Amino acid sequence: MISDDKKEEVRAAADIVEVVQDYVKLKRSGSGFVGLCPYHDEKTPSFNVTPRLQIFKCFGCGESGDVFKFVMDQEGVGFTEAVRQLAERYGVFIPEDENDVPSETTQLREGILHALKFAGVFYYRNLIENPEAEKARKYLQDRGYGREVYKKFGLGYAPSGGEELWKAAQNAGIDEQYLAEADLIKPSNRGNGFYDSFRGRLMFPIFNPTGKVIAFAGRVLGQEKTAKYINSSQTKVYNKSEVVYGVNFAKNEIRKHKEVILVEGYTDVITLMEHDIANVVASSGTSLTPGQMKILHRYGERIVMIYDSDDAGQTAMKRGINIALAEGMEVQLLELPENQDPDSFVKQFGKESFEELKKEEALDFVDFLLHKAGDEGRLDKPTETPKVITEILESIANIGDSIQRQVYVQYLHQKMQKFQKVKETDLYEQLERVMNDKRWEEKRAQKREEARQRINEPVENSPINGGTNDEPPHPGFRTERAQSSRKKPHFEKELIRLMISYGREMVEYICSFTNSKLFEDEELRMFYEDIIERYKKEEDFSIKLYSGESEPFPRLVGDVTLEQHSASERHAEIVGLKYEKDKNPYKTAKSSIRASQISFYRRKLNELADRIATAEGDERLKLMERQKDVKSKLTRRETSDPDDLYPDPEKGVSNEVNEKVFTYKMKGEE
The missing domain is CATH 3.90.980.10 (DNA primase, catalytic core, N-terminal domain)
Known part of the structure; x- marks a missing residue:
């Protein structure tokens, strides 16, 4: 056991403000410090640290304690380990002795x-x-x-x-x-x-x-x-989405400069630090996440992003802009000369040249996005300019503070005058549309998550959970067994299989003729929507990824990719032809899209027939007109060849199964 004297020696040596600042960005307030509470999400700081008393207290959630409790909570360690960590950090010797029995x-x-x-x-x-x-x-x-x-x-x-x-x-x-x-x-x-x-x-x-x-x-x-x-x-x-490489080395310099430099590679961090540019981190081999940005915001107010000039680097930079703005950080972007990365640039030109380049060339996100659009020639095309404006407004929409959003809209209006005369009121109207779309997407994501949780939640009254056989299941829930036992439409499974097997080009093609309403099976509909979300965020949606996700994805991957019956090698020898399931993946896609639409219109006709039976007057006439229209669409799909219904894609696709996300963009998504 650690003696009471040693505990008090460690408590006296430890600086609670310094310890807390490893996790919370603190600002001085009177005789203490305040910041956003690490125990719960909040927008207004209510977490107080009092150096004189060596305690912390959150007036929002009620958490409080001393430096030992803070380390225990944040590091997930026991009391003895917390004391030993602080003793090691502040140079207090504690002899090895019997420890408390940890949980x-x-x-x-x-x-x-x-x-x-x-x-x-x-x-x-x-x-x-x-x-x-x-x-x-x-x-x-x-x-x-x-x-x-x-x-x-x-x-x-x-x-x-x-x-x-x-x-x-x-x-x-x-x-x-x-x-x-x-x-x-x-x-x-x-x-x-x-x-x-x-x-x-x-x-x-x-x-x-x-x-x-x-x-x-x-x-x-x-x-x-x-x-x-x-x-x-x-x-x-x-948790890789909440870890930033180099933050242990950089945190104090980030605080000092109130600025963090974000680079792509581990060696970029090491080289810059070796050249006395110490407020630098990397995103730890992953796409930048809100969790990582939250970590960086603990230490600095401004982020300077430096990404490679290739397509992948520029795409990552644009995505990073929105994440940083949503976290409330000031965002600047720095593009290095062609064929240079931070590692090579600093080695060749040194710290002073890097600092000068950053000072002279780092751009605000609005200027940067306009600059990139100008380089690509998009601001010279009347059809492209509105898209550029919308893309910038989509970034502005991530800013939480309404006054800041207003300032940036005014700044964008001022900057656009040299390219195209745009009314400020039109910008505000478009921003409102963008924000409404954003809210709608967030609600959809929430509904998908709720659907996923419903699928995974067991039925409380089912026999396997202690209920009796004559007790009906709760109408809103299904067991995994019940879901998997119901036969899923083959054509719906084929659409999912093609999307996760052939990547972005196939997703673009299928989504140009389908939407989630076509799916009768609830699990496959949720799978479809999850793929679309990952596509939009340019995240991986491969077979390998979903096989490693939580249920029901691994089970669904097996369901859509594995077949009960397949052509044998012996059959191929006899007939002299080898069966290839996806000799032409788009032909498979066309057939599956056609079958899905036929099934959808048949369900619609049944639904309309039920409604017509109880409707009266004008409503009945409208429903009958709708019924006629649906019958016409159904007949066309039942009597037409898939090749006549759906044109070939502009771009082919390889027969290699997708294990990586391609960089091909959807039509219209510049």
């Missing part, structure tokens, strides 16, 4: 963190000592990194053998459960033992704001046909 959850988290720390040391030693790591050392040397950089950033090397980390951890007495929970090892397919998750890669440890290793990123060093980087999977200590 099961705390013990698991601490075990995972211990395994990750061990792995970090293991990888570092291999980088320094292992002859196999020569290629990693050569790569780092070519980038100008010496051993002091290895040590500062914890760089390492994962041996290629496949079991070295696992065996070393076993010898050190580390429980395999902790290694597996940390995603450092995976169960062997052979049924016994494990293998290392990272093999033959240069390793970048990812730290939380307090400097603990919580994950790794591994970079391939040769020309292998594999992902350039792989990252640790989500764990109990690592």
